Amino acid sequence: MSDPSSGLADVLLEQDGPLQRYIHRRAGHAWDAQDLVQETYLRLLSADPDSIRNPEAYLFTVATNLLRQRAGGRQTGGREDGGLEEVLDRLATPCEAAAGVDQEVRSKRLHELMARLSPKCRAVLVLHYRDDLSYRDIADQLEISVHMVKKYIVKGLAACRQGMGRYA
């Protein structure tokens, strides 16, 4: 089996994915998503685990700060303009980071991937993401346990992630 970190390019947002492009635009070609993840990871390792109250918020805050530093260093004055500030804030909210011309293409691709899932798995994902039903509601609808609902979401998300990884 390959060393997990060597497969980073595969695991991380695909080479031409939106986050990758985003970082390219903002931080320049010398620095890519792989570097960002590596740096974020190093910060995580050196941080006191007890200080990380919300791990997800921590990751995106660190990544945003790293991008900000990087972008600041690139500019002659080392100062950020308001526009960049806003852009970086958006990056901290991944839904905004995905905004762009490629969003529609990715969305369609994702929908195709969902259509290939088993009927139960697909139904769970659509009821969750489109109809906004709670796990309990979905379980009742499909006459399965809440545990199975969660399991289908995990399986479905993983399948979609893998599918999106192969098709940029």
Next chain:
Amino acid sequence: MRDDMGQAAARRISEEAAQWLMASRAGLDEPSRVAFVNWLRHSPAHVAEYMAMVQLDQEMKDAAAHEPLATSTLVKEAADEPAVVPLRPGRVASPRTAETQVHAGSRRRRWPWIATATAAAAAIAVAAVVTWPTPPSPAGIVYNAGAAATRSIDLPDGSRIQLDRNSSVRVQFEDGKRDIAVIAGTMLIDVGHDSPAPLSVTLGRTVLRDIGTVFQVSTRATGGDITVLSGRVDVLTPRDRWPWQANTAQAQNVVAHLQGGQRATLGSDGSVTHLAPNADVSQDLAWLPAEIDFHDAPVAEVARRFNAYGQARVLIEDDTVASTHISGRFHARDPAGFVAYLQTLPGIQVRRDVEGVHVLRRPRGANTAKL
């Protein structure tokens, strides 16, 4: 190119990331938080995958919105999916036997050991494919709003339901009928017209027949309330049974016609105990969210949402304006802000009268428009 082992490892990391995402969204207790941080610290691949999973989670909403199949169809297809049922050790049976056992029960059988058996599935060599018997037709879709927030639901016929906190409704659109049962709490419905099927709303034993309108239904321990904001609602004679069990041929008499601004109070037996001709609608609707938030929605749809609050009606009288897509956030109880926004769009004209606020297009070349 990743080999099979690499792919399996990548998928496993994806699944772990998805599990942590769901756990994180649900709220982490202290041991889970520590475990999550340790998982992230284990490898940069985990950090990368988690960040990608957060992004995917966002994109899924958009992608799922592309799904054209109705919820009921998806549920049916899911129910028809053959289930792979791992058999318990010592209970080795041919698929045929297993099928007979399933059919032996008159109702759909529960297999309480499935959850544990699935976990142990890898250790069990024998598995049989059993076709799940077709369940009795689902008795509608139940929507719940929790204690934390109200909820808005768009139905396939174009109806929009607002559910108060701690409320639930059951929606059944089938066989040329649209039935909605208010199980608990309060529902405000703005009835859509995308379906020719008659719509009825059940509140305990009382059935309401709608004739294109906006009205609110609340259940109470002692019966319920019906408040009509606009249009007309017929209150029918109380039923002995639930509508989906009732004989459709059963004749039902209209007990009361409710018009806009009227509120009927129902007793526990379903009879109308009080009729207020000029109800304080704003008090009844105090639970609705204070803001209306919409993204890339047609003007007509946004106006409908404002009108559901029962203030001066905003009437969009031009098709081009009605179909224009806009985004924004407004105070729900102050349509003036929305109207002011509409006036900033090119060629829009606004006229106010007793009916409400008319929004139309300014005729080209005309200084004064008489319509």
